[in-house]
Structure formats: C-alpha cells, structure tokens
Amino acid sequence: MPVTRHIPESTIRRISHYLRALEILESQEATTVSSEELAQRGGTTAAQVRKDLSHFGSFGKRGLGYSVAELADRLRDILGLKCRWRVVLVGAGRIGSALFEYPYFVQRGYDCVAVLDSDPEKIGMSWGPVRIRPVEELELVISSLKGDIVILAVPPEAAQDLADRAVEAGVRAILNFAPVQLRVPAEVHVTYVNLVLELEALSFAITQAGSRT
Amino acid sequence: MPVTRHIPESTIRRISHYLRALEILESQEATTVSSEELAQRGGTTAAQVRKDLSHFGSFGKRGLGYSVAELADRLRDILGLKCRWRVVLVGAGRIGSALFEYPYFVQRGYDCVAVLDSDPEKIGMSWGPVRIRPVEELELVISSLKGDIVILAVPPEAAQDLADRAVEAGVRAILNFAPVQLRVPAEVHVTYVNLVLELEALSFAITQAGSRT
Incomplete structure (x- = not known):
C-alpha cells in the first residue's frame, strides 16, 4: 500500500506511542482496542488517533475497534521496524x-x-x-x-x-x-x-x- | 518584565538555538547580529525570529539589528539559566x-x-x-x-x-x-x-x- 508523503513528525511520534500502548496490550493478551483507549494511552484524543492512522490507510471497524495484533503489526511496518x-x-x-x-x-x-x-x-x-x-x-x-x-x-x-x-x-x-x-x-x-x-x-x-x- | 504565558514549546527550542548562535558570535567577538543571521543559524526565517522574540518584549533596533551581548543575556534570563x-x-x-x-x-x-x-x-x-x-x-x-x-x-x-x-x-x-x-x-x-x-x-x-x- 503506498504511503502518503509528508507525514508530520508529530504524527510519527504519536504512532510510536500507539505502538508502545499496543505492545503493552499484546503482553496482556488483549485482542481489540478502541480509539478512545489508544488515545488515553497515547496522551491524545480519539479523533487524533483516527486522523493519525488515516494517513496510512484504513484500520479497524466502526464500533468494533482495532485488532491489537493487526494494528501493532501494521505500525511496526510503517515505522520500518521489520528491517534491520x-x-x-x-x-x-x-x-x-x-x-x-x-x-x-x-x-x-x-x-x-x-x-x-x-x-x-x-x-x-x-x-x-x-x-x-x-x-x-x-x-x-x-x-x-x-x-x-x-x-x-x-x-x-x-x-x-x-x-x-x-x-x-x-x-x-x-x-x-x-x-x-x-x-x-x-x-x-x-x-x-x-x-x-x-x-x-x-x-x-x-x-x-x-x-x- | 512579565513574561507572556503559554509560549509554544517549539518557540522555546528555537530560543535555545538562538542562544547557541549568540554564544558562538560572542566567542567571535561580534557585537551585533541581524534577525536574518540569527534565522540562518537557527534554521528558520527572520520573520520567525522576530515573532519568537516578540513573546518576551521588544529587542533590537530597526536597521541596526540586535546587540549580541544584550540579547544573549536576556535569552539566558528567559531560559532560567542564571539560576542554580x-x-x-x-x-x-x-x-x-x-x-x-x-x-x-x-x-x-x-x-x-x-x-x-x-x-x-x-x-x-x-x-x-x-x-x-x-x-x-x-x-x-x-x-x-x-x-x-x-x-x-x-x-x-x-x-x-x-x-x-x-x-x-x-x-x-x-x-x-x-x-x-x-x-x-x-x-x-x-x-x-x-x-x-x-x-x-x-x-x-x-x-x-x-x-x-
């Protein structure tokens, strides 16, 4: 999936925080997370979470939230953390x-x-x-x-x-x-x-x- | 002089860069500096320099630029660098x-x-x-x-x-x-x-x- 250019640096920083939150949720064996919960853990608002993620495509299902494992995987991809x-x-x-x-x-x-x-x-x-x-x-x-x-x-x-x-x-x-x-x-x-x-x-x-x- | 509240963090970071630039100028025994020169050294524009400094009062003289020693002293004051x-x-x-x-x-x-x-x-x-x-x-x-x-x-x-x-x-x-x-x-x-x-x-x-x- 092509990635939009010129992503603000502040967005990338929040993406890092969301990934950190998702990894804690993974370790707690949580399977889904809402944008509200991600927002709270990332120190921002649910609207901001959705806006940040929208730069990179479409995630989650209305009313069901995000799959923790899938979103974490995608964010690692975005942040280039699967490369060496x-x-x-x-x-x-x-x-x-x-x-x-x-x-x-x-x-x-x-x-x-x-x-x-x-x-x-x-x-x-x-x-x-x-x-x-x-x-x-x-x-x-x-x-x-x-x-x-x-x-x-x-x-x-x-x-x-x-x-x-x-x-x-x-x-x-x-x-x-x-x-x-x-x-x-x-x-x-x-x-x-x-x-x-x-x-x-x-x-x-x-x-x-x-x-x- | 009372300091305006709610200064953006990005302004404070640029103030740090301006101070770093002024201290290099001090070590080179320069006495005045233009907002253009400060902008160049701080990686920003002259208009941004003037806007950043305007949060803290009035500095410099039109056409003459800023006194290096005075501005450095004032910025150290603003950044709380004279305290221990x-x-x-x-x-x-x-x-x-x-x-x-x-x-x-x-x-x-x-x-x-x-x-x-x-x-x-x-x-x-x-x-x-x-x-x-x-x-x-x-x-x-x-x-x-x-x-x-x-x-x-x-x-x-x-x-x-x-x-x-x-x-x-x-x-x-x-x-x-x-x-x-x-x-x-x-x-x-x-x-x-x-x-x-x-x-x-x-x-x-x-x-x-x-x-x-």
Whole structure:
C-alpha cells in the first residue's frame, strides 16, 4: 500500500506511542482496542488517533475497534521496524557506550556494525565482537560495511565535519547527539537527541512556574 | 518584565538555538547580529525570529539589528539559566553516569545534589563528592536537600512509581529518560529524552526514502 508523503513528525511520534500502548496490550493478551483507549494511552484524543492512522490507510471497524495484533503489526511496518539497519557509531564515550548496550537497539533491528573514535587509547579496544577503529576510517567503514545510519556521539565542534563525510560516503540518515544543528542536503534525514534543549526547556518551565507563585 | 504565558514549546527550542548562535558570535567577538543571521543559524526565517522574540518584549533596533551581548543575556534570563537548580538523579547506570559527567550540566546551573539507585552493589559508591544512596530515600533526599528537579534514568517499569513519589515529595520538574509517558498533575513539568522515539522517527524516514527510489 503506498504511503502518503509528508507525514508530520508529530504524527510519527504519536504512532510510536500507539505502538508502545499496543505492545503493552499484546503482553496482556488483549485482542481489540478502541480509539478512545489508544488515545488515553497515547496522551491524545480519539479523533487524533483516527486522523493519525488515516494517513496510512484504513484500520479497524466502526464500533468494533482495532485488532491489537493487526494494528501493532501494521505500525511496526510503517515505522520500518521489520528491517534491520546497519549502524556506524562515531564516538566511543559514555553516550556511545550507553547506546551500544541499549537492549532496545538490537530488539528493534539496529545492528551496530562498527564503532569509531579519535582517541588512540580507545582505538583497538573491543566492545563485544566490535573493535573500535580510528575515525579516519569513516568512509571506508561506511562503504565496506554498507552502513545505513551514522550515529554521532561526539563533541559539537566535530559533528559537522563528520556529518559531511558520512553524507559524502552515501549515508542518508544521521542520529545526532552533539548539541549542534547540522547542515545537510535535503535528502538526508537528521534526528537529534539534544540534551541541552531538553534541559533548557525544563529550566524555562520551572522559571515560569516560579514567577507565577 | 512579565513574561507572556503559554509560549509554544517549539518557540522555546528555537530560543535555545538562538542562544547557541549568540554564544558562538560572542566567542567571535561580534557585537551585533541581524534577525536574518540569527534565522540562518537557527534554521528558520527572520520573520520567525522576530515573532519568537516578540513573546518576551521588544529587542533590537530597526536597521541596526540586535546587540549580541544584550540579547544573549536576556535569552539566558528567559531560559532560567542564571539560576542554580538542585538535581536529584535516580539511576546510576550508563545514562545516569553520562549525565553526571556532562560538562554542560554544571555550566548551565544544574547541580547534582544526590544520586540514587536500587542496586545494592552501587549503593555506597562515590561519584566525586556524591555518595550513591538507596532509592528508598527518594522522599528524604528531595526534602532534606531541597531538590528542584528529578531526573529519571531508570527502566520503564520503574518510572511511574518514582515520578509519583517525587511529585508527592514536592518536585515540580522531571526529566524522564525512561521510554514511557508519565501521568503527572498539570502543575508538574515533564521533559522527555526518548531515544526510542528518535530511533523510530529515523527508521520511518529511511523506510520512506527507500520506498521512493
């Protein structure tokens, strides 16, 4: 089934939440779920659930709700969670190692095929079956190991250059932990995990709350 | 100056980006900046920059742009970055320790006053000046050390209960790394760093890109 283009990012995030809710329902052996119940678990409204799902075709039966197993399966499909992705991790620091050991990572089809770092003390070390390689080998690693995704867990000043090199080597998806906006061509998708932004949003909220009392 | 309420979260995120841009300009000893230049560095338009800033009062002079130092100072004020926040970190795993050592954390006024964990092997260990305490002491720690913010770097199944206990003990801001939506009273602010969502947004984007070629 062809998928509509230009799905808003907020929709994709809610789809992730719906899938999480469905997986909890699966573990509880529930067979059907209403849009109201999905809405409650996803922190939104039933109308929003129906609108979000309508981007991807027609689901559920009026008055009967959705089949938990079928909808979960379809959402995994939509989110690309049935594929396996070959990940090249740049940066073997604390964030990098936390990611590398994150159980969800492998469960969801992310295979870390290479780890690179610039620190001579780290290069040559083994993380499980993966040996840490010098960051100079980025292009070689991407082409020889057919990397789909590059994860940048590096200092902000190093991120843009590494992103440029990864894009040049053919990577079309970057997950960036460095607190800096990357300039990339339109066809490259960058996702940010920016702790600085989250902390600033939080201190903004507390400041506002404080000035209210 | 009173601050307008209900500022959209997307505005706050752009304010963070503008501040990052201004701090780079400060380090380059620039004295003024146009809304066009700020827009470029923040990945938006000049009109959006002016609209975002207008939430907080009047800045800059027509035709002369903004004073870099003054605007940076004002944005730090808006984002609550001139205060010091007392952080209670729950979870002394890899994410917790990465956070604890994150230099930005202290620079921006976040003081980690306590670390708690449920693992008997970790309890009693020292991280710098901070000794890891049993998670049972959460309420005691929040009240005796006057915690402003609780950071949850714990497994998803533990997060809601810890959030309830933190809220009960008077905390009004939670930074949640557990991949689960928290149910909290309206006056409590929760910020999420949800790696699961980011990875799913990324695999969605690559799947879509792949189906296009």
